[in-house]
Amino acid sequence: MKILITELIWEEGIKELTDQGFEIEYDETLWSKREKLLEIIPRFDAVIVRNQTKVDHDLLNSGINLKAVGRLGVGLDNIDLKIAKEKNIKVVYAKHANATSVAEYVITAMLNVQRPLHLAELDVREGNWNRKKFTCGELYQKTIGLVGLGEISHRVSKRAKAFGMNVIGYDPFVTEYDHILSETGVEIKSLLNEVLSKSDFVSLHVPLTPQTYSLIGQNELKLMKPTSYIINTARGGIIDENALAEALNHNMISGAFLDVLEVEPLDLGHPLLECNNAFITPHIAGLTNESQIRTSSLVAKEIIKVLSGKVSLCIV
Template sequence: MKALITELIWSEGIEELKDQGFEVHYDENLWTDRERLLQVIPEYDAVIVRNQTIVNEELMEAGSRLKAIGRLGVGLDNIDVKRAKEKGIPVVFARHANATSVAEYVLTAILSASRPLHLASVDVRNGGWNRKKYTGGELYQKTIGLIGLGEISHRVAKRAHAFGMTIIGYDPFITEYDHVVAETGVHVKETLEELLLESDFISLHVPLTPSTEHLLSTPELNRMKPSSYVINTSRGGIIDEQALAAALQNQQIAGAYLDVLEQEPILDSHPLLLCENVTLTPHVAGLTEESQVRTSFLVAKEIGKVLKGERSLCTV
């Protein structure tokens, strides 16, 4: 069997595939050459991608031997899952493999907003000693609002509890008996508006779908506290970036931490680049050495199961 990897993978994943008897072709930049990808895909039984390779009907039709699609992550908006199901091609994803890393990113953002030590250090190195400016604030008794109450929110909530934060959430698909409510202690709000009005920090944990696109736009941003921050580690497009830029420039909210954008990399002309109160990172919330070892190994292992006709708990 042959496996094609079109984007970055850690060596543990490649070794696992080889140990299972796969012939592996790895080219982390192949996703940038669509024509070549379409030419070579007919040779492979499995293709493993991240979030840049567009796995649509065109690619699946060209990949006549494809028996499995692997996603090195959890977001699936670059994969036509419906068409894959119609063609009988299982889609394997890295279930929960990077959840801890994303949760820690969210807490890092909250701590950075509350105590910007990096800015204080720059000030001291430049001859300053502004204790008033860098006094900061505590997380204790602040409120974090989680939009979407899945595994990552569960892990964020556990860590936020350690700081003595109040944790609220909004998710129309969650009941009072789900573990994130019953065991993690998240207080569920009936409406998104309630969460926006009460939160000091808002963290997004929902997939990009027609119902979540621009979930936060001008009306929602206007309901947030002027002292509040929004953190997006889910998908670009959940926040209306034009509306967010306006809210930041007008100081309607205190700031934003964005790891994902509607177009990546960001365009030089993007209005968010004019906002000093936004921190932008290059889609790295789930990227730690530990999570990438887990992700690469898990997807490789589960691809092998699928192709052997075994049951996998990591298929869509």
């Protein structure tokens, strides 16, 4: 059987597949060569992608031999799940494989606010010794508000509590006996507005859907404390970026850490690049060597199961 890989994968994943005798065609830039992708996809039994490849109606219809799609990550907004289901094409994803990395990114962002050691070090190298300037704050007793209470929020919560933070959250799909409330101890709020208004840090952990698109807009940003920060490691589009730029420019909030944007890579004329208090990273929250070994290996194993007629626990 033949498997096409259209985006970056760690060698551990390729080894899993080749050790089982699968024929691999790998081009990490193929996602950007749409015509070629549509031309060759009929030859393959499975395709493995990240977030750039559009696994849409045209691709799924062209893939006449496709039995499985593997997603090297957890976001699924680039895959037409409805068409895949209609065509009986199984979609597997890297369930929880990068959750720890994303959680650590969130903690790093908050520590970057409270103790900006890199700035203090640069200041010393410029000949200064400004102790007062770098007398900052603690995470202890600060409040983090989690929007969406899935696996990543669970791991963020555990780490935040280790710092002595207060953890509150909002998720209309979570009940009082779900583990993130009953075991992790997140204080649930019935309204998103409560989380926004009470938090020193707001961290977003929801999928991109029609319901969550522009979930955080001008009205929501106005509810936040002027000293607060918002962190988005989920998906671009969840925050209205123009509204956020305006809020940052007018000091309605203190800052934003954005690992995802509605259009990636970021256009150099984007208004957020004019904001000194917008800290933008290139979609790397889930990218650590450890997480990518887990992700690549897990997706490869689950694709093997599907193509071998076995049960996968990572099917969407």
